[in-house]
Amino acid sequence: MQNPKEEKTFLMIKPDGVRKGLVGEIIKRLEQRDLKIMALEMFQPTVEKIDNHYPKDENWRRRLGQKTLATYEKYGYDPIEELGTNDDLVIGNKVRDWLIDYMTSAPLVRMVVQGVHAVSMVRKIVGPTIPSTAEMGTIRGDFSADSPALANREKRAVMNLVHASETAEEAEHEIKHWFGDSPIYDYKRFGVDE
DSSP states (O other), X not given: OOOGGGOEEEEEEOHHHHHTTOHHHHHHHHHHTTOEEEEEEEEOXXXXXXXXXXXXXXXXXXXXXXXXXXXXXXXXXXXXXXXXXXXXHHHHHHHHHHHHHHHXXXXXXXXXXXXXXXXXXXXXXXXXXXXGGSOBTBHHHHHOOOOHHHHXXXXXXXXXXXXXXXXXXXXXXXXXXXXXXXXXXXXXXXXXXX
């Protein structure tokens, strides 16, 4: 059984996080919580690599469409008027395309993070997916106020600064997808690993 200190997760700083100059701040917040950066790289993603990052299955795309439709309903927007349809799959496909456009619009920073309950700890530091609902003190709560309503109206992805794996299984898959055979470094941190 794996030591809880050795759990690894994947975190990616998205285009808006890079453009806002938050790379150092995000790394600082992780390291202040005794998490270790095991691998780190800035890179320009290809459409193919981003396309393979996001699920392609119909259920996932329908959920995206259903979330978008729920946002339209909540704010009284007409999806047919704005998107030309109210079909959840068609809308989900549009949102997925917006995500790919957004994620390839600037360099990203990818990293492997290790530490006690790294997956849940990083998610806690990052905050909820929707920045406008994120608590102050989280990365999204402190540095973004974007919302699905605004993003949908502007036909783009929600700008939420970072991606963080939701589960240990997702982290394992994403680390392999984004780092492949690249080295993941191990070292001892003063006061943390001793």
